[in-house]
Amino acid sequence: MLREIRIRELGVIDDAVLELSDGLNVVTGETGAGKTMVVSGLGLLLGERADAGRVRAGADQALVEGVIEVTADHPAAIRAAEAGADVTDGLIMARSVSATGRSRAYIGGRSAPVGLLSEIGQDLVAVHGQADQWRLQRPEQHRLVLDGYAGEPVAVAVKEYAELYDALQSARAELDSLTVAHRERVQRLDSLTVALEEIERVDPQPGEESALATEAERLSHADSLRAGAQDAQVALMGNEDQVDDAASTVVDLVSHARAALASLTEHDPAVAALDGRLRELAVLTADLGGDLASYIADVDVEPGRLDEVNARRAAVTTLMRKYGDSVDEVLAWGQSAAAEAADLAGTDDRIEALQAQVGDLEPRLAASAHTLSQARQEAATTLGERVSDELTHLAMGSAHVEVVVRQHEAEDGLRLPDGRTVRLAGHGVDEVEILLAANKGATPRTVAKAASGGELSRVMLALEVVTASGDLPTFVFDEVDAGVGGAAALDVGARLKALSEHAQVIVVTHLAQVAAYADRHLVVHKEDDGQITSSGVTAVKGAAREAELARMLGGVSDSKAALRHARELLKSTGS
Known part of the structure; x- marks a missing residue:
């Protein structure tokens, strides 16, 4: 809770420190002393829009600092720590506004975005001024007020509904996506099927394009290759038709060389080594001659083989032109396409499964929405009665509060068990509105429009007293007692005191009947030196x-x- 607020150079306040206590803190002072600057300063501390006009005349900047006692596991402390703030000894927040309108924010000794002040402040303080009744002016907040009051029965129903709602929305989104893209899927599947059939028909083998190119090149020059090989073989081995006795082949020449060395090998090891090499050359020549003979036999072309190879090359090239730069890439594309085709082929099964899932979830969600609506309606009845009763103690005895839970019909909505088709959202199918009839016989209207500023503050006070759960540690009320006096003012004070049993309450008031209930009484006083008027704050007792x-x-x-x-x-x- 707030332990201390320091305000400098804001409005008529020169330098004031408000030391706050648990329970009910009241702020009083003469008209024009600057009581509302306390609330304005707190608003700045909680991220309210900066206004250079609030800076005290002649000052360079206004500064507001707040010391907040908060446990380390409180959401505000956790969020501040995430932003790099030091929360070891609580939370220190500050806001400065220069005379030129520039604003700076600080949390836990660190500079921070102004928006972070607002974000953290929502977990710490609820400010209720005549022009700032945000919980009643925002329609969605009416539902949150009711749900907070209803407690566990609605919380459990909301949780069950939200889980079913998320599941249904997810299933519907996927089903819509698959259904809308049905034609594109069919076209894609047909295209993939044709491609896969073409690849299967050709049945290319890894690396086949290189082997085919080599064979085509060989077949195209078969005659030249055969003639060359035959000439080489004759040069090495001779042929059967040769009758010349002269050594004219490589085999003959090697044999002649060996014969020349045969009688000399035993006289010199070097000659013996040379003879050994000639012997190896003779063997190599014989092997080479045999290989040439085999090549000549193999190079014979089967009739039509070249046409077959060229046709095969054309088929493989066509695949490579469509599906990859090599046969390996074509095969990889085929594997990927087969997997995609299998997935597309199974889409119809998925659509059927999703349709069944949606058909199962819709009645379950409808039943859950009906249960939630009933729980809200029961809570709404008692909340309206209790708030109306509170208002009788807040000088609004003729006022009546009604909390309405309604649904809006929509053709594309959710069909409820009673046959109606209504609009649905993540929080349910209900729209909640707090209505106020300020006087007997008046038509109830939404509270933000039916109540004046002072009445709105008192309705908010009645709601806070009735729904007080300790979720927020501090409540601030500005002029909640406007238009109230006498015994009714005592009732307002008593209600504020009742709220302070659950939370820290800070009230700016002009009524002694309200101030008399204070646990801590702070007085804003002004001083005038003849030229400048300034204000300070003093705690009074006795x-x-x-x-x-x-x-x-x-x-x-x-x-x-x-x-x-x-x-x-x-x-x-x-x-």
Whole structure:
């Protein structure tokens, strides 16, 4: 909760420190002393839009600092820590506004975006001023107020509904996507099927394009290759028709060379080595001659073989032109295409499964929505009655609050068990609206339009008292007692005191009957040196507090009658 607020150079406030306590804190002071600057300063601290006009005349900037006592596991502390703030000893927030309108924010000693102040502030403080009743002015907040009041029955129903809603939305989205793309899927599947059949018909083998190119080249020059090989073989081995006795072949020449060395090998090892090499050459020549003979036999072309190879090359090239730069890439594309085709072929099964899933989820969601609506309706009845009862104690005895839970029919919505088809959302099918009839016989209207500023504050106070759950540690009310006096003002004070049993409450008030309930009474006082008027804040107790209450009651602080009335007032409130 807020422990301290320091305000410097804001409006008429020169330098003021508000030390706050648990329970009910009231802020009072003469008209024009700057009471509303306390709420304005707190608004700046919570991320409200900066206004250079709020900077005190003659000052360079206004500064507001707040010391907030918060546990390390509180959502506000966790969010601040995520932003790099030091929350070891609580949370320190600050906001400065220059005279030129420039604004800066600080959290836990670190510079931060102003939006982060607002984000963190929503978990710490609810400010209710006559012009800032955000929870009642925003329609979606009416539902949140009701759900918060309803507690576990609605929370459980909301959770069940949300899970079914998410599942249904997911199934519908996938089904719509698959259905809309049905024609494209069919066309794609047909295209893939034709391509896969073409690849299967050709049945290319890895690396086949290189082997075919080599064979085509060989077949195209078969005659030249055969003639060349035959000439080479004759040169090595001779032929059967040769009758010349002269050594004219390589075999003959090698044999002649060996014969020349045969009688000399035993006289010199070097000659023996040379003879060995000639012997190897003779063997190599014989092997080479045999290989040439085999090649000549193999190079014979089967009739039509070249045409077959060229046709095969054309078929493989066609595949490569369509599906890849090589046979390996064509085969890889074929594997991918087969997997995609299998997936597309199974889409119809998926559509049927999704249709069945949607058909199962819709009635379950409808039943869940009906259960949630009933739980909300039951809570709405009691909430309206209790808030109306509270208003009788807040000088609005003729007012009546009604919490309406309704649904809007929509052709493409959710069919409920009662046969209606209604609009649905993630939070249910209900629209919740808090209506107010400020006077007997008046037609209930949405509370944000039916109530004046002061009435709106009191409706908000009644709601906070009825729904108080401790979710927010601090509530701030500005002029919640506008238009109230006498015994009704005591009731307003008592209700604020009741709310302070669950949370810290800060109230700016001009009524002594409200101030008398305070656990801590802060007075904004102004000083005038003849040229400049400034304000400060002082905590009062004892005689000083009696004097302030007397001033509020009678206009002067030293009236004996007013002082006596002040003491009686304090006694009646138990302060």
